[in-house]
Amino acid sequence: MVRRDRSGPAARPRGGTAAASGARLWTWLMLPGTLWMTGFLLASLLLVATLAFGTTDPLGNPRFGFNTENFAALADPAYRTVLLRSLGYALITCLICLAVSYPVAYAIALHGGRFKNLLIAAIVVPFFANYLVRMYGWSVVLSDDGPLLRALRAIGIAGDDTRILQTGPGVIAGLVYGFVVFMVIPLYAAMERMDTSLIEAGRDLYGGPLRTFLFVTVPATRQGAAAGCVLVFLPAMGDFVSAQLMGGPDQIMIGNLIQDKFFQGQNWPLGSALTMLLMAVLLLGMLGYLRRTRKDEAEAAR
Secondary structure, eight states: OOOOOTTSGGGHHHHHHHHHHHHHHHHHHHHHHHHHHHHHHHHHHHHHHHHTTOEEOTTSOEEOSOOOHHHHHTTSHHHHHHHHHHHHHHHHHHHHHHHHHHHHHHHHHHHOGGGHHHHHHHHHGGGGSOHHHHHHHHHHHHSTTSHHHHHHHHTTSSOTTOOOTTSHHHHHHHHHHHHTHHHHHHHHHHHHHSOTHHHHHHHHHHOSHHHHIIIIIHHHTHHHHHHHHHHHHHHHHHOOHHHHHHOOGGGOOHHHHHHIIIIISOOHHHHHHHHHHHHHHHHHHHHHHHHHHHHHHHHHHO
């Protein structure tokens, strides 16, 4: 009599059934939250898109309709200037965050040792504070009588008429401070997954640590850098707090225009049209990131 080995292929369907059952359970658990978030997201997008074609009555109240003048108004050179300025600020913020975050993530991931979690917590926990509160605190640091300019004047780098607030660099400094953590975390995660033997081989091939970093570490972590750029670019493009607190009339961003149209100007249709324009720019950025990610995955699979 031949005894069947229960540890062989006959036992596999039971494990497969359990895995499928677990997957279905997680699907049902995620379904309510997903429907809730998707429903409100689509509803808000539909409302904004509908308002973008509306008008306002003499009292400034929005009225639904079909009017393309709001989108035609976006061709105004003033709006184009603000959009390009916002795009430039966001791109510069991404580059500065990359330059700042790469050494930090590299040091923590490869040389942090047993203090890795503590160092990451030291970076992340301060950003749990309210964003507006942090921006107010940063504006105090960058103010004309703040500690930064006082220190620079004391060592002779800055003069009495030097200022950071109400300037473009001041707005960018606020954006970098507000979103740099979104660059550090993806880079740290990418470096944690990186094979450290590549760095050792790079040192043998390229010689110096700088060349190894540029030709080995950076290419190996480009997906983390791309994810960080997306996470920084999207909120920086639509931010209005930094420009409001650390900029002046010549540094307003598209987020400030949208806020003004909704709250001060009482022109919700034009504000909605500006919102749709901003969303279109951000959508192009997301599509570019997804296309690049798929290309990298296809190259890695070959």
